[in-house]
Amino acid sequence: xxxxxxxxxxxxxxxxxxxxxxxxxxxxxxxxxxxxxxxxxxxxxxxxxxxxxxxxxxxxxxxxxxxxxxxxxxxxxxxxxxxxxxxxxxxxxxxxxxxxxxxxxxxxxxxx
Amino acid sequence: xxxxxxxxxxxxxxxxxxxxxxxxxxxxxxxxxxxxxxxxxxxxxxxxxxxxxxxxxxxxxxxxxxxxxxxxxxxxxxxxxxxxxxxxxxxxxxxxxxxxxxxxxxxxxxxx
Numbered sequence: 053x054x055x056x057x058x059x060x061x062x063x064x065x066x067x068x069x070x071x072x073x074x075x076x077x078x079x080x081x082x083x084x085x086x087x088x089x090x091x092x093x094x095x096x097x098x099x100x101x102x103x104x105x106x107x108x109x110x111x112x113x114x115x116x117x118x119x120x121x122x123x124x125x126x127x128x129x130x131x132x133x134x135x136x137x138x139x140x141x142x143x144x145x146x147x148x149x150x151x152x153x154x155x156x157x158x159x160x161x162x163x164x
Numbered sequence: 165x166x167x168x169x170x171x172x173x174x175x176x177x178x179x180x181x182x183x184x185x186x187x188x189x190x191x192x193x194x195x196x197x198x199x200x201x202x203x204x205x206x207x208x209x210x211x212x213x214x215x216x217x218x219x220x221x222x223x224x225x226x227x228x229x230x231x232x233x234x235x236x237x238x239x240x241x242x243x244x245x246x247x248x249x250x251x252x253x254x255x256x257x258x259x260x261x262x263x264x265x266x267x268x269x270x271x272x273x274x275x276x
Contacts, residue, residue, distance in 0.1 A: 096267040154206035
């Protein structure tokens with residue numbers, strides 16, 4: 053079974069700062085990778101996904117993530133955050149089955 | 165959040181009571197799943213189904229039952245609620261293996 057580790061529990065930033073959230077997974081085979089965002093009081097929304105092809109994936113709201121297979125990583129980035137990016141971010145992985153494994157989540161607080 | 169409907173949105177139960185959380189989807193997705201979300205633990209898979217008549221256990225199935233008599237519905241049953249089941253429950257669906265999951269708005273359940 054795969055597992056997912058998110059390195060940061062809580063990140064606090066000022067507006068316009070750059071954001072990078074780390075995600076590593078443990079599974080040796082082919083994986084599908086996702087980042088979801090959960091705004092306060094809301095459901096999870098898909099930010100971006102990687103299935104195959106270009107390892108640099110661009111998602112919604114200016115987010116991107118890079119899949120580095122050799123490092124089993126799928127880190128999320130945004131060059132310049134806004135106050136509205138305050139949310140909880142989840143990395144998720146599914147391998148050759150339908151089960152989706154989530155990381156513990158990273159709470160991002162952006163200060164105006 | 166079009167497509168995945170969870171009811172109720174909030175519920176308070178007493179220890180030992182039973183309850184069914186409803187999940188309905190109108191996207192004709194074969195795969196449906198239930199997660200619970202707890203602080204610092206991300207989302208953990210309770211049960212899932214890859215089609216009508218087929219269910220299987222996820223990471224934390226104890227204390228929960230499911231059934232899948234139709235493609236549209238995937239109810240989650242708590243037969244005898246316990247305080248440890250206080251959580252936010254999310255239902256999710258996906259069309260097939262290589263697609264992202266769509267999440268419902270969640271049910272916030274408190275067990276006293």
